[in-house]
Amino acid sequence: MKTFRRGGAHPEENKLTNDCSIEVFPLPKQGVVFVSQHLGAPATLIVQKGDRVKTGQLIAKAEQFICANTHSPYTGIISKIDFATDFTGYKKQAVFIEVEEDEWMEGIDTSPDIIRDIKLDSKEIIEKIKEMGIVGLGGAAFPTHIKYMVPQGRTAEFLIINAAECEPYLTSDYRLMSESAEESLIGIQIMKKALGVEKALVGIEENKPVAIHRMTELAKNFTGIEIVPLKTKYPQGAEKQLIYALTKREVPSGKLPIEVGCVVNNIGTAEAIYHAVQKNKPLIENVLTLTGKSVKERKNLLVRVGTPMQSIIDAFGGLPEDTGKVVSGGPMMGKAISDLSAPTVKTTSAILVMSNKESSRKEETNCLRCGKCITVCPMGLEPILIAQLAENRLWEETEKEFAMDCIECGTCLYTCPAGRPLLDMLRLSKNNISELRRKRTQK
């Protein structure tokens, strides 16, 4: 079974929603759509308070290089343009839409018919991906079209599709592959065409046999798509680890996957690209998992971007009594939400409700120097050493110990028997190193 070279752990899988079919979540009364929902330069707002927008209408335009369009997921009047708290707790500019009905823009194909013919050429596909506001749905929200503009001197050899879904609890990718495998595979063909590569490798953790089977069967109808089962081990879906597992190539430190001839996208992104290119549909909805051990009704839901998380939780029995933490995303890398009025964004993959007992940290003791954090680190770092340097505020030293290579997968903090705040200290180091580097370039 293929896997990454070193480290990793196997947290309790808790895929409680494996058998829940994707259900369409009803439109909220008021949608709150962030103007920028991607990594990079902010998009420029092109609507005003009082405007009436239709579903799928462009509301913020990408005018800079690393930037993405944002579309209205709703039909209704813009009641205000104001700052709203997002799932990370920061306030960001958002468009508040009073939802009236669901009238889609002309030219968007909302029928369930599958369109198999890929009519557009590479350049047109990339333009379409940009136009439809597609961003990486694996979590980073990097504007997807940028990845397909391969820089001079580099060639793409493989398209890597991340369908590992190595985070515990999450099942949205699994359900997508089980229910609309063909759309995903057409999406992958489109991506291959855009890149001009012969081969796509789809990595799926072996704990999803149904998805592996379904995808493998259907992939026979396509050329150059290989479905590769991967060992169930966290963080199998981390970009560099996934590339290594599938190609045995090691992305050099600080470089992008294209350096080793790979372009990586999530399976959810493939599905979004299918809809964008074949159906002319912008990225205004996504599948998320509502889950947690005490949640009354666990679901996989197709949700419009900008739906307040509170309304999703309330629709299925509200917060359980013992709730301690609500996480946007999985338990390993997700963000703890402070304000449930925060709306979903393009990349929201899950709303995970955890009890205090499950989510509170271990009692902290002195470090035992057991070295487990080093053994499990998939990047080959020494988390405890970096943490000790960070406690002494020796930022230059943490840089020499490769703190910037940390991918923040959290396996060290997950594993540490002494409950040391390893990843917290690594993040602190990375922030301070970035600061140092900024100062250095200023000089």
Add this chain to the structure above:
Amino acid sequence: MALLTVSGSPHVQSKQTTKSIMWTVVIALLPALLVGVYYFGLPALVVTLSSVFLCVLFEWLIQKYVLKVTPTIKDGSAVITGVLLAFNLPASVPLWILAIGALVAIGVAKMSYGGLGKNPFNPALVGRVFLFISFPSKVAMSDWPLPKALFYSSSVTDAVTGPTPLLAFKNGQAADLFNMFIGNIGGSLGEVSALALIIGGLILLFRKVITWHIPVSFLLSAAAFALVLWLVDPSQYMNPAYHMLAGGMMLGAIFMATDMVTSPITYKGQLVFGCGCGVLTIIFRSFGPMPEGVSFAILIMNAVTPLINKGFKPKPFGY
């Protein structure tokens, strides 16, 4: 609305804690204790319990009254030191000597460095070696308590003494390998039964408290080196099997060298550390004035550990 906790990811953690590790080690030491009590009688139990009590007491007193911090005796680490110290001593050790050993182990070797996780040397070994060089006649005698099973002895007080297998070899005799395997030999109260110690080691491996790297490299390197010497001159040097089962070899390789605080943090480093322990042990045993060398070998490698950690760093991904 309910108050929500906000913190950095990850939001779940593994079940293993400092406490669970320490108490697992204590459980893994129990088979050897049972064998010790079986062969050496009640004194073995009394010595072990006293040693545990004294170590925990000293840790508590020092934390509460000297360092003025919240005592952490519940983490079980002082209990382990207590058991290991007793295991390295003969069942006949006088309690006042045991108390000195416990004070050195906890007070000097552990708390003076800052307590759990900060000590460079294995506390129990420091305690043992201190007693060994201070009171050789009480803890490293030429006549050790010999096994005399508690259950069919008329009186436990009339201790029978004789040489340990290592001493016996130096005197030109040899012990039976099977008796050495099950523990029916003279020696420190917890070191005699290779079988019981291996069972304990398997518990540690299974519960993911230790990995195979240190015990295997320790034993293999010792066996390999001993084999070379034995092939050179079988009359002067012990055969490797005898080395494996005699003295503190198993206790050292499985429980003392694997102390995570005082051993290297990477697998590569642990292999180097284990090999160092193995080779040094055979050197001390074969060429030194004393029959046993495990404690010194481990302590020396403890001292080298920071250097090993620097020299055997993992290769970061992408370099």
